[in-house]
Amino acid sequence: MTTTLVDLDLFTDLRRFGAADVSACFTCGTCTATCPLSDDAAAFPRQLIRYAEVGLKDDLLGSKELWVCYHCGLCSETCPTQADPAEFMATARRYAVASYDPSGLARILFTRPVLASVIATVVAAFLAAFMYSAHGPQESSSLDLFRFIPDQLIxxxxxxxxxxxxxxxxxxxxxxxxxxxxxxxxxxxxxxxSRPALRRTLSAAWSAIAVESLGQRRYRADCGADDPPEPLYRRRWLVHALTIWGFLGLLVATVLDWGLALLRIKETGTPIPVWYPSRLIGTIAGISLMYGVTMFMVARVRRTGTSYQVSTAADWLLLVLLWLTGATGFLIEAALYLPAAPGWGYWMFLFHVAVAMELMLLLPFTKFAHAIYRPLGLFFYARAKAHVHTA
Ligand code: SF4
Ligand code: SF4
Structure with a gap:
């Protein structure tokens, strides 16, 4: 027999993570009927709102449905009481990320914006100071970044x-x-x-990682039908996809750059022709990332569309870190190709490496954590979906 624990503080605690005031909800179910991603395998958001209202914390944290939602905002547009179920889903995801993290850091970063800003600044400053403590000379004839900050240290x-x-x-x-x-x-x-179980697992993993997380299939096909239709370059799924692809492309370019250095084809950080794979991938990925992140920032400032009506400090922390990483990367590239060695190129490099390291270090504790939790939620969804179809 399983015991169901009720957490009477759940609703109060959730409110610390954002605008999760769904007290106006009278469980009519319109949101679930409207949601283009809700189906027999994952019915939401009404059920999750009920979990929160009655204190079913384990059920809320165990909901794969949290990660199937892409915050398109359609449910909030049709809710008759303006309970904003879309924002509830986003808030519940923040709460879930903080609950999966036993250190308590994610909870601080999500619920205490001033302290979160101080932590973010201190971590970047510490990383920069640590690297600077081992700095070498700043050449004035050409930009020798890895004599300034030794590549082995980085x-x-x-x-x-x-x-x-x-x-x-x-x-x-x-x-x-x-x-x-x-x-x-x-x-x-x-x-x-068993073999059939393993086949189902592999198929669900493929669907979760390749088809949905990288290919954005349901986001594009089911959530992407904006009303009134947005031009393609402003569609949420495309902006989201370009951000993901850009970030992954930059990771690939960084690994390739180190690979070329290991093979002694070139020194890390030195100028290379534009057709070199690491440079080509890095440039395209950087443009893609900068475009996606900038579009998100503009939409949040302008509050265009239902899903951008509420922005938390946690939303901004991720966007700012991503934007700074991309922008400083381009400025380093520019400095490398300029004649002589502009002194600011060295400082830009130090800043870039510190911010990029911080972005990765804080990944499991910030909104960025959805990059690891969403594929797992989608994996469970794909399994459930296959089960519904074969039942
Ligand atoms: S959130 Fe709104 S649409 Fe959804 S069940 Fe509650 S009242 Fe109905
Ligand atoms: S925000 Fe969109 S995907 Fe999420 S529950 Fe609402 S309608 Fe569904």
Whole structure:
């Protein structure tokens, strides 16, 4: 027999994470009927609102549905009482990220904007100061970035940042998996216990990672039908996709750059022709990232559309870190190709590396964490969907 625990403080606690005041909701179900992504395998948002209202914390945290929602805002437009179910879903996702993180850092970053800004500034400043403590000379004839900050130092700090990020992310993923698997009643045997189970698992993983997370299929096809129609360049799914693809492209370009240096084809950070794979991918990915992030920022400032009516400090922290990483990357490229060695190029490099490291270090504790939790939620959704179709 399973025991259902009721958390009487759940609703109050949720409100600390954003505009989750759905007290006007009278459970009419219009939002669920309107949501283009709600179906037999995942019915939301009404059910999740009920969980919050009656204190079913484990059910809320174990809801794969949180991650199937893309915050398109349609449900809020049709809600007869303006309870804003779309914003409730976004708030519940922040709450879930903080609950999966045992350190408490995510909770601080989501609920205490001033302290979050101080932490973000201190972490970047510490990383920059640490790297600067080992700095070398600033050449004046050509920009020798890795004599200024030794590449080995950046390499090892990068590894340390990745290890912390991976461990924190893994802990969160394990906690989320436990919660969702319990609610979905999925055991290890259902996932790996037989050949058909393994086939279903692989198929669900493909759907979650390749088709939905990278290909944005349902976001594009089901959520992308704006009314009135937006021009393609402003569609939310495209802006979101360009941001993801741009970020991943920059990661690939960075790894390639290190690979070329390891193969002794070129020194890291030195100018290379535009057709070099790492440069080509980096430039295209940088443009893609900058376009996506800038469009999100403009939409949030202008509050265009239902999904941009409410912006939290956590939304801005992620956008600002991404934007600074992209913009400083382009400025370094410009400095590398300018005649002589502009002194600001060295400082831009130090700033860029510190911000990029911070972005990765804080990934599991910020809104960026949805990049790891959403594919897992979509995995459980794809499994449930396959089950509905075969039942
Ligand atoms: S949030 Fe609005 S649309 Fe959804 S069930 Fe409540 S009142 Fe109805
Ligand atoms: S915001 Fe969009 S995807 Fe999310 S629950 Fe509402 S209608 Fe569905």
């Amino acid at each position: 390499h090892w700090i990068g590894i340390a940042v990745m290890v912390v990020m991976a461990l924190a992310g893994l802990v969160g993923l394990v906690r989320m998996t436990g919660q969702v698997a319990r609610r979905e009643q999925v055991g290890l045997r259902d996932v790996f216990g």
